[in-house]
Amino acid sequence: xxxxxxxxEERTWQTTExxxxxxxxxxxxxxxxxxxxxxxxxxxxxxxxxxxxSSTEKAARLADENDVARGIGxxxxxxGAASDEYDAVYVGTPNxxxxxYVESAAELDKAVLCEKPMEAxxxxxxxxxxxxEAADVPLMIAYRMQTDPAVQRARELIADGFVGDPVSxxxxxxxxxxxxxxxxxQWRLDPDLSGYGTSVMDxxxxxxNTARYLLRREPVSVQSEMASTHxxxxxxxxxxxxxxxxxxxxxxxxxxxxxxxxxxxxxKITGTEGQIELRPAFHGECSLHCSRGDVSVTVEHDSFxxxxxxxxxxxxxxxxxxxxxxxxxxxxxxxxxxxIIEALHESAERGxxxxxx
Amino acid sequence: xxxxxxxxEERTWQTTExxxxxxxxxxxxxxxxxxxxxxxxxxxxxxxxxxxxSSTEKAARLADENDVARGIGxxxxxxGAASDEYDAVYVGTPNxxxxxYVESAAELDKAVLCEKPMEAxxxxxxxxxxxxEAADVPLMIAYRMQTDPAVQRARELIADGFVGDPVSxxxxxxxxxxxxxxxxxQWRLDPDLSGYGTSVMDxxxxxxNTARYLLRREPVSVQSEMASTHxxxxxxxxxxxxxxxxxxxxxxxxxxxxxxxxxxxxxKITGTEGQIELRPAFHGECSLHCSRGDVSVTVEHDSFxxxxxxxxxxxxxxxxxxxxxxxxxxxxxxxxxxxIIEALHESAERGxxxxxx
Numbered sequence: 166x167x168x169x170x171x172x173x174e175e176r177t178w179q180t181t182e183x184x185x186x187x188x189x190x191x192x193x194x195x196x197x198x199x200x201x202x203x204x205x206x207x208x209x210x211x212x213x214x215x216x217x218x219s220s221t222e223k224a225a226r227l228a229d230e231n232d233v234a235r236g237i238g239x240x241x242x243x244x245g246a247a248s249d250e251y252d253a254v255y256v257g258t259p260n261x262x263x264x265x266y267v268e269s270a271a272e273l274d275k276a277v278l279c280e281k282p283m284e285a286x287x288x289x290x291x292x293x294x295x296x297x298e299a300a301d302v303p304l305m306i307a308y309r310m311q312t313d314p315a316v317q318r319a320r321e322l323i324a325d326g327f328v329g330d331p332v333s334x335x336x337x338x339x340x341x342x343x344x345x346x347x348x349x350x351q352w353r354l355d356p357d358l359s360g361y362g363t364s365v366m367d368x369x370x371x372x373x374n375t376a377r378y379l380l381r382r383e384p385v386s387v388q389s390e391m392a393s394t395h396x397x398x399x400x401x402x403x404x405x406x407x408x409x410x411x412x413x414x415x416x417x418x419x420x421x422x423x424x425x426x427x428x429x430x431x432x433k434i435t436g437t438e439g440q441i442e443l444r445p446a447f448h449g450e451c452s453l454h455c456s457r458g459d460v461s462v463t464v465e466h467d468s469f470x471x472x473x474x475x476x477x478x479x480x481x482x483x484x485x486x487x488x489x490x491x492x493x494x495x496x497x498x499x500x501x502x503x504x505i506i507e508a509l510h511e512s513a514e515r516g517x518x519x520x521x522x
Numbered sequence: 523x524x525x526x527x528x529x530x531e532e533r534t535w536q537t538t539e540x541x542x543x544x545x546x547x548x549x550x551x552x553x554x555x556x557x558x559x560x561x562x563x564x565x566x567x568x569x570x571x572x573x574x575x576s577s578t579e580k581a582a583r584l585a586d587e588n589d590v591a592r593g594i595g596x597x598x599x600x601x602g603a604a605s606d607e608y609d610a611v612y613v614g615t616p617n618x619x620x621x622x623y624v625e626s627a628a629e630l631d632k633a634v635l636c637e638k639p640m641e642a643x644x645x646x647x648x649x650x651x652x653x654x655e656a657a658d659v660p661l662m663i664a665y666r667m668q669t670d671p672a673v674q675r676a677r678e679l680i681a682d683g684f685v686g687d688p689v690s691x692x693x694x695x696x697x698x699x700x701x702x703x704x705x706x707x708q709w710r711l712d713p714d715l716s717g718y719g720t721s722v723m724d725x726x727x728x729x730x731n732t733a734r735y736l737l738r739r740e741p742v743s744v745q746s747e748m749a750s751t752h753x754x755x756x757x758x759x760x761x762x763x764x765x766x767x768x769x770x771x772x773x774x775x776x777x778x779x780x781x782x783x784x785x786x787x788x789x790k791i792t793g794t795e796g797q798i799e800l801r802p803a804f805h806g807e808c809s810l811h812c813s814r815g816d817v818s819v820t821v822e823h824d825s826f827x828x829x830x831x832x833x834x835x836x837x838x839x840x841x842x843x844x845x846x847x848x849x850x851x852x853x854x855x856x857x858x859x860x861x862i863i864e865a866l867h868e869s870a871e872r873g874x875x876x877x878x879x
Contacts, residue, residue: 330751332762333778335692339792388745388875392772394687405689407774409766415749417764419776421690427797427813435696440784456784517874518745 170318170453170464177317178481180490181210186276186483189215189251191242191266192258193227201255202231204475210483215251217242217266243269252276253486255307255479259352260360261285267293271300276486278479280307282370282506283499285360290503294496305482305492306499310375310446312477315453315466319434319441320379327457328436331380334412336372336420337431338447349397353424361510362391362403369406369422369509371447374494374502375432379441382413384505386520391513395425408509449474527675527810527821534674535838537847538567543633543840546572546608548599548623549615550584558612559588561832567840572608574599574623600626610635610843612664612836616715617723618642624650628657633843635836637664639727639863640856642717647860651853662839662849663856667732667803669834672810672823676791676798677736684814685793688737691769693729693777694788695804700781706754710781718867719748719760726763726779726866728804731851731859732789736798739770741862743877748870752782765866806831 188205190197190213205211216236218224224236237246243265253276256266263284270277277297283290283306297304310316323331342353342363352358353367360366377383387410391403398404404425410418430447433440439457449471453464485492508519545562547554547570562568573593575581581593594603600622610633613623620641627634634654640647640663654661667673680688699710699720709715710724717723734740744767748760755761761782767775787804790797796814806828810821842849865876 328784332696332780332783333694333764335694335776335778337690337692337790337792339689341794388747388766390745390766390768390774392768392774394772405772405774407690407766407776409745409747409764409776411747411749415751415762417747417749417762417778419692419764419766419778421692421774421776421792423689423792426689426792426794427685429792429797429813433694435694435778435780435783435786437698437783440786456786 166462170462175314176477176480178312179484181484181488184210184483184487186211186253186486187214187251188212189217189242189247189254189275191217191254191256192262193218193224194257197255197257198227198231200472200475201257204472205479207472208476208479208483210487211479215247242266245273248273248275253278253482256280259358260366261358264289264293267304268296271296271302274300274302276303278305278307278482281374281499281502282360282366283496283503285358287500287503287507290500294500297496303486303492304496305485306494306496307478308374308378308494309474309478310371311378311494312481313451313469313474314477315443315451315464316375316378318464319443319453322441322455323379323434324381327439327455328434328441329438331416331434331436333435334376334380334416334418335431335433336369336376336418337422337429338368338371339421339423339426340368340428341426342424343397354397354401356400359401361506362401363398364403364422364424365406365408365506365509368424369408369420370502370506371430372420372422372432373505375446376418377501379434380412380416382416383501384410384412384418384521386411386518387505387508387512388518389509389513391510398425402510402513406509406513523819527819532671533834533837535669536841538841538845541567541840541844543568543610543843544571544608545569546574546599546604546611546632548574548611548613549619550575550581551614554612554614555584555588557829557832558614561829562836564829565833565836565840567844568836572604599623602630605630605632609633610839613637616709617717618715621646621650624661625653628653628659631657631659633660635662635664635839638731638856638859639717639723640853640860642715644857644860644864647857651857654853660843660849661853662842663851663853664835665731665735665851666831666835667728668735668851669838670808670826670831671834672800672808672821673732673735675821676800676810679798679812680736680791681738684796684812685791685798686795688773688791688793690792691733691737691773691775692788692790693733693775694779694786695725695728696778696780696783697725697785698782700754711754711758713757716758718863719758720755721760721779721781722763722765722863722866725781726765726777727859727863728787729777729779729789730862732803733775734858736791737769737773739773740858741767741769741775741878743768743875744862744865744869745875746866746870748867755782759867759870763866763870
């Protein structure tokens with residue numbers, strides 16, 4: 166098992182060894198510039214050719230600073246400027262702006278890699294899926310955990326019965342948002358931009374999506390409690406949220422998320438025979454802990470960080486765009502997370518469990 | 523902080539240095555004989571003078587084997603046999619039998635240390651409290667985590683603001699019961715003997731009670747999902763259970779428990795500023811992990827085991843019986859756990875949150 170775990174960073178999904186996807190990056194916050202851009206530059210199958218921002222000036226300046234050929238404004242993008250200079254877009258704007266850029270990209274026949282959560286609401290996420298399907302452009306949602314080698318190993322172990330029958334999942338994702346970004350007016354605290362809320366949309370989604378991916382099962386009902394006490398969180402329901410999910414086959418999951426708490430990320434799957442744990446789970450340096458009977462193995466994953474994780478994600482996306490294999494975390498996959506998050510908010514508001522189709 | 527944590531095994535609760543409480547042990551399963559009995563013998567303030575079992579013969583044989591002065595049958599106990607040879611009873615029978623022994627003990631004016639959960643139902647637990655109050659005998663429920671030094675340190679740290687405001691709690695307690703006791707007809711799987719069910723009554727209660735103790739807050743509403751799939755669990759609702767609690771001050775808690783899963787015990791309190799974790803949490807060798815900002819401290823607790831933990835508990839009980847300080851985990855404290863567990867089962871059955879008074 167030790168040996169198998171050490172064959173860790175193999176790309177079991179890879180089908181394409183050559184070719185290049187040229188990206189336009191849309192929404193130039195710190196994540197896009199400091200993590201996504203260098204990740205693409207280090208990737209095998211991608212390069213950044215265009216930056217898109219609010220104004221041509223800002224985009225041109227950032228392009229210059231980051232050694233990218235071209236910078237254009239949002240309006241220019243929508244008008245099709247430089248559209249022969251990129252093959253795909255990466256959308257990293259606040260949630261409620263995703264749709265408009267994806268719509269333009271679909272009209273321009275560009276492949277789309279859109280950050281999670283897909284959009285601010287289920288309705289807008291549905292529209293996104295429909296637009297991309299009508300235009301027949303690939304749409305992937307940027308669930309970087311799914312191409313993290315630790316998560317992929319965990320998924321194979323679970324499918325091979327390492328934990329026996331899965332019994333329960335624990336997911337946790339918390340961070341002190343106001344220490345990280347000391348601005349009470351940031352978009353993550355504005356429901357017009359973030360959507361249903363902030364802690365589940367931005368953090369809880371990692372536990373939910375990674376559990377769906379690891380278990381190969383979908384939740385059938387959810388319940389949740391949410392509360393906001395800090396004044397910066399006055400406009401959102403979920404400064405903190407606790408949720409309870411029933412998945413197919415009576416697998417149970419519990420999770421907590423908070424944008425106003427000590428940082429911790431943790432995912433644990435307990436089965437009848439064993440346990441698999443990711444901790445830290447969601448910040449790139451993901452460690453895998455496996456126990457069964459009296460045996461325990463830990464695989465540290467120090468060489469990985471968020472940038473390296475994004476590199477895997479971009480190469481997976483490029484592999485799918487250049488080849489003809491299906492995208493796993495596609496628009497309909499992301500849409501399901503939106504429905505789950507909407508149901509969690511509905512449950513917290515109504516004070517009762519909500520069934521999912 | 524390191525130094526403070528190393529002053530670990532101080533008994534901050536101790537008020538009595540001398541005196542002896544003589545115990546009658548009732549219900550001679552492996553826990554009573556292999557853990558409780560040696561724990562009392564190693565304790566400062568206790569000794570075992572009587573063993574009580576189904577028949578005089580069995581009790582006499584076990585007394586002989588374990589170097590205890592006297593063995594009597596259940597009927598003899600109820601009739602007051604040997605009642606001048608012990609000062610207190612320890613009740614370690616299946617849950618549904620606790621009440622009858624406590625009733626007799628109260629009539630005989632003996633102090634009572636009763637295993638948790640107190641009884642099979644809230645009604646019977648209420649009767650237990652009333653009988654002891656009417657007879658004016660001390661009643662303590664055997665929550666051994668409360669006198670574990672790691673848990674006591676955690677409680678002080680939380681009160682001192684180490685984690686900031688508590689945000690959420692995660693509790694987990696699972697074990698493979700049928701591997702530990704390979705008998706599908708054991709009492710823990712029989713609701714007539716165990717009460718509301720098995721996983722929450724026997725395992726989940728650790729998370730619930732320790733969280734109440736650490737937070738110094740009570741849950742105000744609960745919701746739960748329970749499922750049984752293995753045939754040995756056909757008569758109980760909760761082969762596995764997942765629960766969600768809202769405590770006072772909007773502190774949230776999630777927990778999982780299962781009698782048919784890989785062994786793991788874990789309690790984690792996340793606050794706005796830090797985190798305190800007990801893992802392993804509930805099997806005696808409890809380790810304490812404290813994080814705040816970039817600082818992390820772990821206190822291993824290897825010298826402790828279940829017997830040592832019970833020794834603390836028995837000396838605490840004896841200290842209260844010999845002195846005049848109040849018992850913290852008294853009958854009314856234990857009764858609250860019974861109400862919480864009843865509410866969890868009600869929630870799982872009705873499919874909605876249940877409020878607690």
